Amino acid sequence: MKRLLNIIVFLVVGGLLAVVFLQVYVNQTAAPHMKYNLEDIEPAYTGIVLGASVRPDKSLSPILKDRVDAAYTAYQEGKIKKFLLSGDHGQTDYDEVNAMKTYLNNKGVPDSDIFLDHAGFDTYDSMIRARSIFKVEKAIVFTQKFHLPRAVYLGRNLDLDLEGFAVDPKSYEPSAYLKRREWLANVKAWTEIYIEKRPTFEGISIPITGDSSPTHDQ
Secondary structure, X not given: OHHHHHHHHHHHHHHHHHHHHHHHHHHHHHXXXXXXXXXXXXXXXXXXXXXXXXXXXXXXXXXXXHHHHHHHHHXXXXXXXXXXXXXXXXXXXXXXXXXXXXXXXXXXXXXXHEEEEOEOOOHHHHHHHHXXXXXXXXXXXXXXXXXXXXXXXXXXXXXXXXXXXXXXXXXXXXXXXXXXXXXXXXXXXXXXXXXXXXXXXXXXXXXXXXOOHHHOOO
């Protein structure tokens, strides 16, 4: 029993150390490519907006609205030319990408500048599909500061020339749950890179430099 207990303690401590190591490693790897002021960002053709929850009335949650608003400001200032809105549209009654598109359309952004990735079910899928399906080479990704290191880490390890913009307003503070979730999500991200995981859905190429209409619901 004593030997078994020692093994269990060793595994638990080793696991905790691995989680802490990956948290530090992901943060340090991503840090040089994270920006907090738009004027510090080099222009890129594509702005990737990562999905988040949408309300039952199809309005954007505050966390998603901040992401889309930041990307829209970058678009207005000439930092990006096209939007790649990547989120969960795996069910007919839940649709993150069209909610984002409608929000941007209402601000005057034409459909021709909006590409939709309906299968961006998580950050890894969004990043690998940006490269493999939409043929994105250089991009700016828009998300909150707590999530940004993992997004940048994944994108750059999937051959994207990627910078990240932290969209947090000064009053925003992520919940303790969101912070804790990132620790385990970093383990998942490292594993996905290490095993060269395929995206949940693949499909035909729709280059970001071409026509956006194939990505829109008919």
